[in-house]
Amino acid sequence: MKTIEDIPDRQLLLFKSCMVGQEYPGVETSTRYVFDRLGVDYCINDEQSCCTGIGHYTDIFEGLTTTAIAARNFAVAKRCGYPNITCLCSTCYAINKEACEVLNTNTEIREKVNSIFREQGLEDLVYEKDDMNVRTNFYHAVEILLSKANKIQEQKKFDFSGVKVAAHHACHYYKVKYLDVLGNPENPQLIDTIAAACGADMVRWYEDRTLTCGMGFSQLHLNKNTSLQVTKKKLDSLQKAGVELMIHMCPNCHIQYDRYQPVIEKEFGVKYDMVHMNIAQFVALSMGADPYKVCGFQTHSVPLEGFLEKYCQ
Amino acid sequence: MMPYVNEYDTPECKTLAETAKKSIRTPDSLGLDRCIQCGACTASCPAARFTDYSPRHIVKKVLEDDRSVLESEMIWSCFYCYSCNLRCPRNNSPVTIVQVLRQMAINEGIGVEKLAYFLEIGEYLAENGASKIPGPGVKNMERDLGEHWIKFKKNLESIRVELGLSSRDIRNTHGEVQAILEGTGYFEREKWLKAKIQEKRLHQLLKNQCVKKEDKSGDFSFENDRGYTGQAALII
Numbered sequence A: 001m002k003t004i005e006d007i008p009d010r011q012l013l014l015f016k017s018c019m020v021g022q023e024y025p026g027v028e029t030s031t032r033y034v035f036d037r038l039g040v041d042y043c044i045n046d047e048q049s050c051c052t053g054i055g056h057y058t059d060i061f062e063g064l065t066t067t068a069i070a071a072r073n074f075a076v077a078k079r080c081g082y083p084n085i086t087c088l089c090s091t092c093y094a095i096n097k098e099a100c101e102v103l104n105t106n107t108e109i110r111e112k113v114n115s116i117f118r119e120q121g122l123e124d125l126v127y128e129k130d131d132m133n134v135r136t137n138f139y140h141a142v143e144i145l146l147s148k149a150n151k152i153q154e155q156k157k158f159d160f161s162g163v164k165v166a167a168h169h170a171c172h173y174y175k176v177k178y179l180d181v182l183g184n185p186e187n188p189q190l191i192d193t194i195a196a197a198c199g200a201d202m203v204r205w206y207e208d209r210t211l212t213c214g215m216g217f218s219q220l221h222l223n224k225n226t227s228l229q230v231t232k233k234k235l236d237s238l239q240k241a242g243v244e245l246m247i248h249m250c251p252n253c254h255i256q257y258d259r260y261q262p263v264i265e266k267e268f269g270v271k272y273d274m275v276h277m278n279i280a281q282f283v284a285l286s287m288g289a290d291p292y293k294v295c296g297f298q299t300h301s302v303p304l305e306g307f308l309e310k311y312c313q
Numbered sequence B: 001m002m003p004y005v006n007e008y009d010t011p012e013c014k015t016l017a018e019t020a021k022k023s024i025r026t027p028d029s030l031g032l033d034r035c036i037q038c039g040a041c042t043a044s045c046p047a048a049r050f051t052d053y054s055p056r057h058i059v060k061k062v063l064e065d066d067r068s069v070l071e072s073e074m075i076w077s078c079f080y081c082y083s084c085n086l087r088c089p090r091n092n093s094p095v096t097i098v099q100v101l102r103q104m105a106i107n108e109g110i111g112v113e114k115l116a117y118f119l120e121i122g123e124y125l126a127e128n129g130a131s132k133i134p135g136p137g138v139k140n141m142e143r144d145l146g147e148h149w150i151k152f153k154k155n156l157e158s159i160r161v162e163l164g165l166s167s168r169d170i171r172n173t174h175g176e177v178q179a180i181l182e183g184t185g186y187f188e189r190e191k192w193l194k195a196k197i198q199e200k201r202l203h204q205l206l207k208n209q210c211v212k213k214e215d216k217s218g219d220f221s222f223e224n225d226r227g228y229t230g231q232a233a234l235i236i
């Protein structure tokens, strides 16, 4: 198990996420805003590529391709001196961690990947066993925020007390490498603890708290009906619990809840009262960041104006 | 067409269970043989809740070496949410086994038409170092999400600039990602997939002209599979 003391705040490579970049760029800028104010030492490197997660989990990329792309990104991280890969997306986190494990434990695949690098004239990407450590080189940005919860509490400008908030933790953060979760993987509380530091009134248990968001990679596209039924189940539970704000930690969940809430309302003839944010957006907002120039709320489908007027005046 | 064997995801072994255990997709510690058919996976499974899919049953089929599982629509219902992976008391991992089964099915050309939807992800990654929602997905999202999203997508570049980011999220990979995809054989497999999809479409077209569509949903010896045809894929 990871412990809070293990979480670094130096040499973090803030790992760019494709879905954040294209759908909710404010998640990246909010994370940077908060990291800057918390004195976290991080860098962003344009040479880092997509983790392949979207293609890997739609069955397009095979394991060898995914592992080789990950090895390249590890070389990028090490080369720039920021080897602590810190992800905005839970799938990037899981893919990188799994690929590192394969590279360290499976000699045949490590050698195959390295022989591909050599054949392609990419010798500087060659991965030596234990170049990266599965346990100590991979983080999700939410873990960094949690390790700084006290500082966040000191620096907050708005107090969200009285706002009913619920968390959705990302499946690929706590169900893939479940032994490496901060806290109990059966009941993760990372987002709850951080949001509570911002004063939010957390609804700790609601029905279906651990149910997946419903995106399911190919499922949203190929089995849309089931995909939206899963999402609806979750939104129904939140509505029943009187939640006003749902906070998540992964752009895929974010798309599913924020983009598809209006679609579900239309297709199923229901109405929901909650709005959505990533935890970094929420923390940035509570520290006084501009809702549009930093948090990027104009990219959301469920409008946040009402929420902002009510609580951030 | 010859099957395309993808040796790390689906190493050729005598049984389904051996292939699953040896695959790069499953953990070394995979507790497949330790499965006690307790059903904790199915009880946690979102797909099982809303369809007839059952990870416990898939695992049983694998242990029985029943290859008809490869032809079942069921294996295409998994969300890859890993709830089963977390909850299994025997360190088994139905989710990664299903990933291997899908790859085995793909090798034989089963279900490849579903991949058509996502195939451009590879080329886009090679060119830009990033992934994107594939074209057919964008079309469906435009239809579902309407004006608001279409307008946002049009303004994305200026919004990114306003946020202090580069106008487009393009990575500087010096052609290395392209070279890696060539080296791992990704493009070769993609070519095979495209040809196979084409072949299947042609075949389907001819079949539709000659005979009435037969119902191929049952008879895969799944208790619950009879009549379950999966859901119609969205338009591509």
Ligand code: SF4
Residues within 6 Å of the ligand: B034, B035, B036, B037, B038, B039, B040, B041, B042, B055, B056, B059, B087, B088, B089, B090, B091, B092, B093, B094
């Ligand atoms: S939870 Fe594990 S042991 Fe139980 S049926 Fe599923 S795979 Fe088998």
Ligand code: SF4
Residues within 6 Å of the ligand: B041, B044, B045, B046, B047, B048, B055, B077, B078, B079, B080, B081, B082, B083, B084, B085, B094, B095
């Ligand atoms: S990963 Fe698949 S089989 Fe496992 S619980 Fe999720 S949907 Fe069910």
